[in-house]
Amino acid sequence: MRMKAAVTREVGHLAIEEVELAAPKEHEVLVRMCAAGVCHSDLHTLRGELRAVPPLVLGHEGAGIVESVGSGITRCKPGDRVVVNWLPACESCPTCLNGRHNLCERLARTTFQALLIDGTSRLSTVDGLRLKHFLSAATMAEFAVIDESSVVPIPDDVPFEVAAVVGCAVATGVGAVMNTAGARPGQSAAVIGCGGVGLSALLGCKLAGCNPIVAVDVLDSKLDFAKALGADLTINSAASENVAKELRALTGGGPEHAFDSVGAAATIGLAINSVRPGGTATIVGLHAAKQEVQIPAGALVLQNKRLLGSFAGSIRPRVDLPKLLDLYRGGRLPLDGLITKRYPLDDLGRAFADMEAGEVARGVLMLEPRA
Ligand SMILES: [Zn+2]
Ligand SMILES: [Zn+2]
Structure with missing residues (x-):
């Protein structure tokens, strides 16, 4: 499918452009993105300062609605509201079994290289350049294909923008x-x-x-x-x-x-x-x-x-993200006050500039896919 996404073709390059997104494979989910948080890690990656290097689609904080699912999916179904967990831990390696899901041994080989957990990508530019998925997420786009281990359901009364920031800044x-x-x-x-x-x-x-x-x-x-x-x-x-x-x-x-x-x-x-x-x-x-x-x-x-x-706050995402969302619902984490500015996807450059200038607490991209 064709969609709009925040693309970094090489260090320092940023463009909001049309890209190709392939259908989800086994154990993968297609999410229609509704909100994506703007984080320093995206800016560091744009500048080549972290492990993931371009070409890739940016974004790792995000929340949206499950559009369709590949085969073998048990954790969600189309129509579910979800937050994207950019730490898709395997939950079976020795480190995960020790309770350290944020340090899962699979992440270094896949997620931190901006690949999906099978080591491949579903993204490319319309002129055929393969794009990677920043932190197995690539949420600064109208849609994202993510592994089911990256999916955490969110309650109906949590706004997408709040769920998006819980997935990274708040958890961290x-x-x-x-x-x-x-x-x-x-x-x-x-x-x-x-x-x-x-x-x-x-x-x-x-x-x-x-x-x-x-x-x-x-x-x-x-x-x-x-x-x-x-x-x-x-x-x-x-x-x-x-x-x-x-x-x-x-x-x-x-x-x-x-x-x-x-x-x-x-x-x-x-x-x-x-x-x-x-x-x-x-x-x-x-x-x-x-x-x-x-x-x-x-x-x-x-x-x-x-x-x-x-x-990443030493979290176990599938345990701790729902807890943080519940603390928000109970009024114990006033996260509405954390989000001070909202932008369309096309204004990502301005959102990065505002973040660097200290003009936002947290900025969020509000994504409205075409009908
Ligand atoms: Zn982040
Ligand atoms: Zn693991």
């Missing part, structure tokens, strides 16, 4: 707080970087009962989003002479937890330096994914600090 941020760090009520917390993932970590800290919660960012516009979502205190790190010192002053010796959603050398250093002795720095962001970062070894040992990495 809230999961870092609840699953990876195990934050507890009354513990102080700093959230470094207030994009979609950082703001989700902030919501996770609220959910965990952390107090106080300090939001740190270089842009006042993003600190305003953090305040609106419940940050107790904020620090503009571009205007601060010593952020770690300010954090220590605001939290009586340093926060118990620091969540770094940026993942740059400087913010990783800030996270580990600012937490109090015995505190925990949890690194969530991917900016330095291909860099070496210096760590102050003395602080780790002499101050008994913990430095944790958190990939």
